[in-house]
Amino acid sequence: MSYEDVLLAVRRISKCVIQTPVITSTTVNKLTGREIFFKCENMQRTGSFKIRGALNSMISLKESQSLRGVTTHSSGNHGIAVAYAAKLNHLPCCVVLPKTTAEFKVKEIRSSGAEVVFCEPTQLARKEACEKVQKERDMVFIPPYDHLDVVAGQGTLGKEIMEQIDDLDAIIAPVSGGGLTAGITVGAKGIKENVKVYLAEPKGKDTEPSLRAGERLWPNPPQSLTSVADALTTQQLGQVTWPILKELAEKEVFTMTDEQIISAMKFTWERLKLVIEPAAAVGVAAILSDQLNRIPASVKRICIVLCGGNVDLDNLPW
């Protein structure tokens, strides 16, 4: 994947996404001794960055074939994004959801006109139900992260960040399957080759040993993490995203506990007045923790990617 793919994605999706604002805070700058910029993808359409990849993926498919409809399985922001992207592209859509999915997300998906099919809350049941939908209804699967078009779509975010913030030294972004971080890396380095991209993850993900070794050290079969950051439960990076991050991401990975994540989330609501979800708080937790010292002091201007803001306001984690 190259920066050209990101530029193509920009041409495809830029009319349908918002250039989200970048916020600063003197309090945070004082606390950290750096210049911190918060990129508000929580304010993106559908409430997360996921719309970028979903749209690029769908438009790319439309360019190469006549689509009858699209489907995916997701308990989170990807499902909301695919439903919304399908609406924009006038395509029938069916989202497979574990029957334990929070009611507000089900509502959100249906409000875009997508059909919802419930399944048992296991990865296998999700996959099977979705394959059934693909076969029976002739719908095409929109992958959540491990696909070039999805990564290129998220890459538009990296480009946008570099265009909005002058002389940026580094970006810290939350990592799960790696679609967001791989995309950001390619998009940002296309504009400034030596900008550093750091990953922030919930405890248990253990990305750093793999990055340092240059090989996939995660246990198999792939496992799910249990974390308050419910959008970051994929332990392993994907087959498409891993080579990109192995080559281009910094080796220092910020690993945060649930307690640190919740505290950073509340801090962001209180201080920045931004509604962010736990996944988006992992990067905030990183810069508020001692681990920030792992970034050289010369790395001054740092952007934290607030990846999403879809939270159940009736069930807050504090």
Add this chain to the structure above:
Amino acid sequence: MSYEDVLLAVRRISKCVIQTPVITSTTVNKLTGREIFFKCENMQRTGSFKIRGALNSMISLKESQSLRGVTTHSSGNHGIAVAYAAKLNHLPCCVVLPKTTAEFKVKEIRSSGAEVVFCEPTQLARKEACEKVQKERDMVFIPPYDHLDVVAGQGTLGKEIMEQIDDLDAIIAPVSGGGLTAGITVGAKGIKENVKVYLAEPKGKDTEPSLRAGERLWPNPPQSLTSVADALTTQQLGQVTWPILKELAEKEVFTMTDEQIISAMKFTWERLKLVIEPAAAVGVAAILSDQLNRIPASVKRICIVLCGGNVDLDNLPW
């Protein structure tokens, strides 16, 4: 008071305040059939617009006399703003608070280095305690709204809105004592004379009959309202703010119930991902209600002032 006073305030305070972002939402535009702009003063330093007036007031005083310190009584954002402005101006500060004040606000005021004096939760006790502080410590009182310097300080917000949004037709702002709305009116009309300024209020305030009659029809002695919007409990406009609003504000006033305010607040958190306090939700409630039809359809581009975001996250109103 004139636009020149606002320009003077800009020169005094602009280095110490943030130019807060303006946010739009396709969902809201569709719901309302207008082009709505949200001015995020919830992201202002101290979490509300109040810092503008407090700073202008304090700097103006410093220009004319040698100040030993400042004081005020407030259960809310004005106290936080005065404490912070005093810190910026290296002045000792004492804030009189009703002993029922929420703990997070007390903390916030103390974190700026101000001293806190508690009193009984009545207007009389607040006034008396504050007068004692003024006399004993030779501190000067910073008024919350009914003073030219405070109004001119808030006026910088009106000017800023007009500079950020092209061809704006109208502004809707929440009203309590009238400092914010009077300031915005003078500041905005200094740039575009025919921009309309509408007031949004909690039920029981009854500003419209007074505006229409051109005289103060409120019952005396002045009463406090009971509303979920705890920053908007002053029933009467002030002696300084009333003549300005009588002359320049639109006669149609939007009056919202607690239920409408809470629902609009939650909507703003969910959809715009912005943490706003109930007072800031009154304008949002207005455009989501049938009362929006009272604004002519030709008034297309409307700015809603989100005046503050100081909320106790452990005690949400839903």
